[in-house]
Amino acid sequence: MTVLNSGTGPLHTRICELFGVKYPIVQTGMGYVSDARLTAATTTAGGLGIIAGAMLTYDELRSAIDYVKDRTDQPFGVNLRANQDDIDRRIKLLIQSGVKIASFALAPNQAQIGRLKDAGLVVVPSIGARRHAEKVAAWGVDAVVVQGGEGGGHTGAVPTSLLLPQVVDAVDIPVIAAGGYFDGRGLVSALAYGADGIAMGTRFMLTSDSPVSQAVKDVYLSKSVNDTVVTLEIDGVPQRVLRAGTIDQLESSHGPTRMLRAARNAIAFQRLSGTPWSRLIREGLEMRKSHELGWRQVVMAANAPMLYRSALLDGRTDIGVMATGQVVGLIDDIPSSAELVERIMQDAEAVLARLTPAPAPAPEPELDSRVLSAENVKGTTN
């Protein structure tokens, strides 16, 4: 790889120091997508890879951490959900395994932040609103990922171009811009807004290191920026997904039919995953409490992992749900993670060079002063 950003210059930002990485590029935690292999590939390439820990069982998470540690000694992260029922045990696992960065889909509480920071971890929640950034900054997190509305998965309504400057102006900690990034121009623009780097989900999902099958990647590649939708139908919280069969059905079906669809998928998920019903119900009730969901949405929430897993891992794009950012419409290839990181850094260097005016040529010395200096030279040499 070409040597870029070797510890100085505008592309070497505060997050390079904070995370201990070469480049200000983060591959986010994505359920069923950012597995150990993708995380190891991004981390080895000089970015920050993050394992999607929330959808893994405890033992799967431990194996994923070991896999990455066996392949790189560079720092990497694990994404968790702060309200998981075994979150304390998972936090302990991160601490004991020497994981350096804890990423959160929902804001962690003060006690969780304190525990992680006391153990020397860097804590980085993802947020979708300025007031959330202010809250977690006051609680002591080290940086925030700010996701604008065009981003994939759970997302807010404010686009990155407005949310990012709002948050940069509101907090003193490093801000990482997410939602809509895919190239070097985006990286430079985020830095111009005052961010310290970019985080990408959809772009990293569409690399050869992600576990999503080529057939499913082809479906994504065929989509335009208009082929995504933000829906409440999956778990009651707005999520950006591809406009596809299941979502259309869920959006258009009514009362009992919706409930029936939700229940059928929940049963299928329970069978496939072996997750105890008690845990599914507990998590559903937790979602109901934290997101003020109705009962139909609670059943949908229990069902959400099934919908993702079916499409992303089992290739059942007909019955599953495909989370995505709008940026999917600007992506038309499947590079490796390393190629992607290298391309973004080289593009960013080129953009910066284009924006930086070439130094003006030194002015010609005036005749008189030339004569004078020539005489001076003569005078000194003779």
Ligand SMILES: Cc1cc2nc3c(=O)[nH]c(=O)nc-3n(C[C@H](O)[C@H](O)[C@H](O)COP(=O)(O)O)c2cc1C
């Ligand atoms: C398939 C998929 C799954 C995701 N799962 C998670 C998740 O488990 N936890 C999380 O914090 N964010 C999740 N996200 C959001 C991403 O981490 C990231 O913030 C978002 O994709 C950024 O927008 P972009 O897709 O435009 O790059 C997911 C996104 C996608 C596309």
